[in-house]
Amino acid sequence: MENKPIARTLRLLSQLMELHEENSFKIRSVANASFKVDKLPFNVADKTPAELETVDGIGKSTASKITELLQTGTIKELQTLIEKTPEGVMEMMAIKGIGPKKVGVIWREMGIENTGELLYACNENRLIELKGFGAKTQAEIIKAIEFRMASNGKFLFAQVEQQAHDFMGQLKAVFPEALKHIAGEFRRYNEVISELSIVIGNNNREMALDTLEQSDLLKSVKMIDNHVTGELENGLLVDITCVEKGEYFKTLFLNTGTDEHVQAVLDRLSEPLDQPESEEMIYKKAGLQWIQPELREGDTYIEKAAQDALPKLITLTDLKGSLHNHSTWSDGVHTVEEMALYCRDVMKLEYLGMCDHSRTAVYAKGLNIERVLQQHEEIDHLNKKLDGFHIFKGIESDILNDGSLDYPEEILQRFDFIVASVHSNLKMDIDKATTRLIKAIENPYTTILGHPTGRLLLSRNGYQIDHKKVIDACAANNVVIEINANPLRLDLDWRWQQYALDKGVWLSINPDAHRKEGHHDMQFGVYAARKGGLYKERCLNALSLQQIQEVFKQKRA
Template sequence: MENKAIAHKLRLLSQLMELHDINPFKIKSIANAAFKVDKLPFKIEDKSYEELEKIDGVGKSLAAKIVELLNTGTMVEMDELLAATPPGVVEMMHIKGIGAKKVSTIWHDMGIETIGELYYACNENRLIEAKGFGLKTQDEIRKVIEFTMASSGKFLYAQVEPEADKLTDQIKSMFSNALIEFAGEYRRLCEIITELVLIVGSRDQEIAFQTISHSDILHNKIIKENCLVGETDNGLKVTIFVVEKRYFFKTLFLKTGDDEHVKVVLERSADEADQPENEELIYQKAGLVFMKPELREGITFIDRAANDKLPRLISYNDLKGTLHNHSTWSDGVNSIEEMAVYCRDELKLEYLGMCDHSKSAFYAKGLSIERVLQQQEEIDHLNKKLNGFHIFKGIESDILNDGSLDYPDEILKKFDFIVASVHSNLKMSEEKATERLIKAIENPYTTILGHPTGRLLLSRNGYAINYKKVIDACAANNVVIEVNSNPLRLDLDWRWHQYALDKGVWLSINPDAHRIEKFLDMHYGIIVARKGGLYKERCLNALSLQEITQVFKTKKK
């Protein structure tokens, strides 16, 4: 075993001991030995126990540990500490900028056990409230995690969007009259992007291809026939196809839909359009109305397109209000008034739903019953003060392990609406998770089921649920399902939107905003809702103030 590997094991042991608050003197001794072993000019594995204990900074105790490590490949003490530590917490100790002491705070004080949960906490500004952290540290941690995520070759749509805009501007600056459009996952509005595909159509294909190939817009370029493959600064894979203008729309169609969608459309076409003037013609020849790119996944919408019954997809301008948001009363950054004024004056919305965390969410300053009543007094005051705008009294009530909500009925009935969400005990079987959600859904005070699976994209898988049973329960109990717009969540998954809509369930595009800038995440909620085929007539927060007020009153009855 190389000295560096031995030093790494000793360093990990010292970090685990610090994490579990074991003898500080012993921790310092092991950490010091790790540093010295790493710098030794000779191979430590060639030394006997007697020689090891004479090395400066090692001594008898550590010499015995090193011999144990060399003989067995591990140390019993380290294995015991690893067994008592969640794997995600061990991963955190490899993040540059945070040591064992900070990891201990993240784990013990904030209840965070995975890298994904830590990244989510950074995005919600939750870390700056913890002892020993600040905005700068939080940003550094977030950037390191993003870099790690990027190294896997997968990116959130929200991460790709600015890169895509930049790339488009660069290519447009090279040509005056070329046709330029994205295809692939990005054009289909997929929540996870592994490759950014661009189609460029030019009258002089060869010159256009040479121009792009010799530019410096991509790194690690591979030039193929009329195709350039490379990477952006952050490692996102990009493929650029350069074609003659007359083949532009055909290529755009072929490179946009997934394989199944493209195959089905072409099979329906008796007379294939080789040089179509637009994509509409391709669908027309297949006996279909034009299908928006976001709907080109498999065959889900093919029959509807054949019968001219595609939904008029919801747009951002259809939204009249925003529900499920957090203020300084719990773990938000802005006051209720600041959030309300921003929604009214900047976003031109009609209402705001406040849903601070409930009392079980101690890590997020969840509201005690006394504080619930105090907050509601403030909302009453603000509703008298703010002209042309209304704040609804809501709460994000934790769904406890047995499926109950964490306030008694006499408090639950004081809210205008309630978002019920799972935040703790996420390690459940599918049966347990489904039962837990259904019990919460059957609670007469539950208005909206929040982020149904608790997933964090590229970071944490959601707990498994029986989607059909959960959605059926929502239909039976008149409960709305949230489309959480945080780019890390986008939960309910778009693949289940149609099932929900077919069952008569309404959806709500909620930003889960913890500061005013995060209201803009509704943009990503709209994107994923369009992909699922949502239309404004079945979106809760596309209702006017008067309409949604009546919905809440009816539900409470």
């Protein structure tokens, strides 16, 4: 074994010892030995244990650890510490800008066990509340995590949306006369993007290919047949297909939908596609209503399109209010009034639903009963003060381990509406997790089921639940299901939204905003909702102020 892997092993041991708050002298001793071994001019493996003990900076104790590593391939003490440490916490220690001591604080005081949870906490502005942290450290951690997430070749849609549109702007400048459009998973508004697919229709295909190959629009450019591939500055792969204009709409169709969707449409054609003048013509020839790109996942909507029964998909302008938001009362950045004014004056909405964290969420400054009452007084005052706008008294109540909500009944009945969410004990098996949710759904005070699986895209899988049972329970108990619009969540997953709609369940596109600008995340929720087939007539916050007041009134009754 070479010196470097030995040094890395000792360094990991010292970091885990520091994480678990062991003797500081021993930690320094192992850390110093790690540094020393890495710089030695000879191979440590060639030395006897007695010789190692005499090396300056190693000593008897560390020499025995190195000998154990050389003889067995590991160090028992290290293995014991690894077994005591969640895998995600080990991953957090590799993030630039935070050492083992800070990781220990994040883990023990905030209950965060992986990088996805850490990124979400940073976005909710929670880290700056911890001793030894600040806004600058929080910003550096966000940057480091996003860089690590990008290195696996996958990106959140929100991470690349602007870059994709900027790149299309550059292509338009290079090919002003050409037909061009983004296709693939980006055009379908997939929540995770691994490649940006673009189709260009030009009168001279060869010239277009040569222009792209010689330009500096992309890094690592390659040309294969009629494709030019490369990547953007952030590492996102790009595949540009160049065709003659007559082949453009056929190629755009073929490159937009999933293979299953494309084949389902082609199977309905009685003659070859040739050179259609639009995508609409392709669907018309197949006897189908034109299917929006975001619905071109599999064959789910083929029969509805055949019956001219596709929904008119929801848009951002359909939304009249913003529900499930956090203020400075818990872990938000802005006050209730600042959030309200932003929704009224910038977002042009009619109402705001405040849902600060409940008392069990101590890591997020959850509201005890006294603070709930104080916040309600403030909201009453603001509602008298604000013209043409209303603030609803909500709470994001933690769903406790047994499925109960976080306050006694006399407090629950004071809220206009309640978002019930799971934030703790995410490792229940599917039966226990499902039972827990259903009990919360059956609570008569639950208005909305918040982020049903707790997933964090690209970093934490949601806890396993029986989606059908949970959705059926919401249908039976008149509980709305949230589409959490935070780009890291987008939960309820679009793949289950159609089932919910078929069961008569209403959905709500909630930003889970922790700052004023967070309300704009509703756009990403709209994208996810459109993929699920949502239309405004079944979206809770597409109701007018008067309509939603009546809904909340009936629920409380």
